[in-house]
Amino acid sequence: xxxxxxxxxxxxxxxxxxxxxxxxxxxxxxxxxxxxxxxxxxxxxxxxxxxxxxxxxxxxxxxxxxxxxxxxxxxxxxxxxxxxxxxxxxxxxxxxxxxxxxxxxxxxxxxxxxxxxxxxxxxxxxxxxxxxxxxxxxxxxxxxxxxxxxxxxxxxxxxxxxxxxxxxxxxxxxxxxxxxxxxxxxxxxxxxxxxxxxxxxxxxxxxxxxxxxxxxxxxxxxxxxxxxxxxxxxxxxxxxxxxxxxxxxxxxxxxxxxxxxxxxxxxxxxxxxxxxxxxxxxxxxxxxxxxxxxxxxxxxxxxxxxxxxxxxxxxxxxxxxxxxxxxxxxxxxxxxxxxxxxxxxxxxxxxxxxxxxxxxxxxxxxxxxxxxxxxxxxxxxxxxxxxxxxxxxxxxxxxxxxxxxxxxxxxxxxxxxxxxxxxxxxxxxxxxxxxxxxxxxxxxxxxxxxxxxxxxxxxxxxxxxxxxxxxxxxxxxxxxxxxxxxxxxxxxxxxxxxxxxxxxxxxxxxxxxxx
Ligand code: XMP
Numbered sequence: 031x032x033x034x035x036x037x038x039x040x041x042x043x044x045x046x047x048x049x050x051x052x053x054x055x056x057x058x059x060x061x062x063x064x065x066x067x068x069x070x071x072x073x074x075x076x077x078x079x080x081x082x083x084x085x086x087x088x089x090x091x092x093x094x095x096x097x098x099x100x101x102x103x104x105x106x107x108x109x110x111x112x113x114x115x116x117x118x119x120x121x122x123x124x125x126x127x128x129x130x131x132x133x134x135x136x137x138x139x140x141x142x143x144x145x146x147x148x149x150x151x152x153x154x155x156x157x158x159x160x161x162x163x164x165x166x167x168x169x170x171x172x173x174x175x176x177x178x179x180x181x182x183x184x185x186x187x188x189x190x191x192x193x194x195x196x197x198x199x200x201x202x203x204x205x206x207x208x209x210x211x212x213x214x215x216x217x218x219x220x221x222x223x224x225x226x227x228x229x230x231x232x233x234x235x236x237x238x239x240x241x242x243x244x245x246x247x248x249x250x251x252x253x254x255x256x257x258x259x260x261x262x263x264x265x266x267x268x269x270x271x272x273x274x275x276x277x278x279x280x281x282x283x284x285x286x287x288x289x290x291x292x293x294x295x296x297x298x299x300x301x302x303x304x305x306x307x308x309x310x311x312x313x314x315x316x317x318x319x320x321x322x323x324x325x326x327x328x329x330x331x332x333x334x335x336x337x338x339x340x341x342x343x344x345x346x347x348x349x350x351x352x353x354x355x356x357x358x359x360x361x362x363x364x365x366x367x368x369x370x371x372x373x374x375x376x377x378x379x380x381x382x383x384x385x386x387x388x389x390x391x392x393x394x395x396x397x398x399x400x401x402x403x404x405x406x407x408x409x410x411x412x413x414x415x416x417x418x419x420x421x422x423x424x425x426x427x428x429x430x431x432x433x434x435x436x437x438x439x440x441x442x443x444x445x446x447x448x449x450x451x452x453x454x455x456x457x458x459x460x461x462x463x464x465x466x467x468x469x470x471x472x473x474x475x476x477x478x479x480x481x482x483x484x485x486x487x488x489x490x491x492x493x494x495x496x497x498x499x500x501x502x503x504x505x506x507x508x509x510x511x512x513x514x515x516x517x518x519x520x521x522x523x524x525x526x527x528x529x530x531x532x533x534x535x536x537x538x539x540x541x542x543x544x545x
Contacts, residue, residue, distance in 0.1 A: 035226040036060040038078035040068065042086030042096055042114050048360065050082055050112070050205045052400055057217050058228035062398075070101040080108040080224030083115025085203065089167050090114070090121040091129060098122055108196035108223045110148075113165055116190070116199030123173030123197075130185070134163040138182045140202065146179040146191050147222045148198055152211045160210040161188075161202035168201065196223055232410050235403070236268070239395050243272040250351035252393060253344055254279045256306060257425070258295035261356030261396065263417045264408040268395055269354060270304050271411060278305050278350070280343050282336060285312025286427030286436075288452075289445035298414055311339045319429065319436045325545040328436070332426040341384060353390040357397045358404060421466045422500070430545050434473040440488075443524055444471045447490050450519045454512070455494075464506055467494040469520075470533075470544045478528025487528040490520060495542055503537040 037054045041047045041063050054061035064073075066083070073081070081102070088095040098118045103109065111119040117127045139158040142149055152159065161182075169187040172178065180189035180200075188201045198219065204212035220226050252269055256262050256279040269277040279299065283292050292308065299306040318331050344350065385392040396404055408418050424430055428448075432440045447469040455461040470493060475486040492513065497503035517530040533540075 035079045035229055036062060037080050037082060037220060037224065037226070038073065038076060039063045039082045039084060040066045042066045042084050043088065044085035044114065046203060046205050047084040050084055053205045053213065053216055054220060055230050057213065057220055058230050059220050059226045060230050066096045070099050070105060073102060074105060078107060079226045080110070080219065083109065083111040083118065085113030085115060088114060090117045090127045091167060103197060109198070110219045111199040112203060113201060116201055117167055117169060119197060119199050120169045120173055125169055125173040125176070126171035127167050128170045130166055130168045132184045133166045134184050136163065137208065138163040138202065140180040140182045140188045143178045143181055147193070148179065148215050148218045150218050150222060152214050162206045162208040163202050165201060232406050236407055236410060239268060240272040243269060243395055246393065247273055247276070247352060249276065251276045251278060251349055252352040252354050253347065253350045254354040255340055256281050256299065258291065258417065259423060260408065260418060260420065261358055261404060263413055264404050264411065265354055265356045265396055266299065266304055267408065267411040267413045270302070275305060278347055279307065280340060281306055281308050282339050283308060283310045283312055284315040284332065284336060284427060286315065286429045286441065288423070289449040298417060309339055309343050314339065316438060321435060323434050325430065328429050329426055332429050337384065341388065344388060351391055352393045353385045353388065354393040354395065357394045359398055359400050362397055419462060421464070424543060430543050431468060432471040433544060440471050443526060444469060446524050447520050450523065451492055451516050454516050458512055460508065460512070464494050465497045465503065466542060476529045485528060487526050489529045489531060490527055491531050491533050491544070492516065493533045500542065503542055505534045505536055
């Protein structure tokens with residue numbers, strides 16, 4: 031990074047906290063999220079150029095709510111409070127916050143009252159600006175030495191400032207796209223008030239990470255569990271650039287991968303001259319899964335067996351000092367309800383608990399990145415496109431897509447059907463517009479006719495979803511003709527399947543995987 035400038039975001043529980051962090055980075059400055067309970071001393075140690083207090087679901091009108099520490103407001107660090115963040119500033123500095131008679135939610139228009147650096151280069155169309163509000167409380171009385179900078183019809187104090195102490199508040203959300211010129215308002219705070227320099231472009235990130243890894247690892251060896259998914263693949267590319275052949279990757283084939291995936295991953299990384307070692311443990315996994323039908327049991331068996339296999343393999347390699355993991359920033363934020371930011375293990379690919387057990391140091395080079403940033407740096411590191419643009423694939427693989435008992439015959443059928451579905455999606459240029467698509471094996475006998483014969487055979491379900499964050503998802507409205515074509519190919523090309531159904535359930539109430 032060119033400079034150490036960073037904006038700290040204190041999380042008061044808003045659904046938009048991560049979005050604020052992303053917006054700051056998009057503007058070109060590093061940002062970090064911390065819980066609102068963090069102490070002022072800890073913040074001062076971090077030396078942020080400015081602080082943004084997020085919104086939140088609480089009300090400052092009750093005493094048990096989270097508050098901004100008064101000492102932070104006196105620490106001479108520029109502060110911008112958004113929504114709840116503004117209200118807690120007002121409350122701590124002697125202003126008054128009241129429950130509003132009218133809950134403002136959604137679009138509102140603000141007008142510009144007193145001159146403010148936050149509105150530099152923001153054009154107010156016929157004196158008003160479209161913004162996004164979401165609040166029940168509002169500031170009624172300003173703290174001493176504060177002035178109003180914006181008002182809306184229902185909210186007189188839609189923005190305030192004390193420009194001498196560089197403390198600002200906005201009742202609306204500049205981070206959401208519905209707020210017109212919200213990015214300009216945030217930029218004015220980041221560059222105009224906090225005097226940050228740009229330090230967060232893709233090449234800055236890569237250079238800083240490569241030198242970070244080199245400094246930490248020096249001439250020691252690093253082991254990485256590579257799954258062929260986006261995160262671990264980008265970690266492999268980054269570490270290969272930083273430490274070359276001191277990176278050793280292990281790729282465990284648990285027998286529950288997609289058709290042709292083992293060869294594809296191996297040949298991709300071998301062609302990049304990355305040291306990748308394949309462990310074929312498919313028989314072991316299959317035997318451990320034999321006759322198991324409970325989904326949670328399946329997950330546990332797959333996870334534990336993965337760790338055993340990985341550990342065994344790792345022990346065969348001499349002189350390893352580090353274990354790398356593809357932890358990314360959302361995992362870190364989700365796991366840090368306290369100040370410790372312990373890294374979570376999101377799936378068995380992130381070989382949980384192994385660093386301690388094997389006495390290895392933990393290396394998490396992309397733990398500060400959001401998923402879209404991982405893809406961007408992956409592209410700049412020349413990670414092959416087919417790897418970067420892949421739909422996510424769960425760690426337990428087809429193990430959670432075969433309902434009931436898992437056996438080789440069912441896996442073979444599912445792999446073939448999945449390949450037909452995915453190949454057709456790619457051929458029709460539908461693949462990239464979907465977030466995830468796959469086939470599920472349903473071991474329920476359904477009647478079919480082949481020739482003159484009635485046969486009872488199993489069923490396959492097609493699943494395709496569109497989602498931004500995988501927390502909620504819509505089922506994809508694929509063209510009927512397309513679904514028909516895939517269904518025809520499956521029943522014609524795969525014996526033992528007589529019926530194909532399409533899953534038209536959103537999340538919620540369903541999940542994306544069937545388990
Ligand atoms: P659900 O089924 O919970 O899935 O709606 C949300 C997303 O998570 C993926 N998924 C997993 N990914 N290990 C992973 O790495 C897992 O154990 C796992 N389980 C579900 C799922 O494919 C979807 O993208």
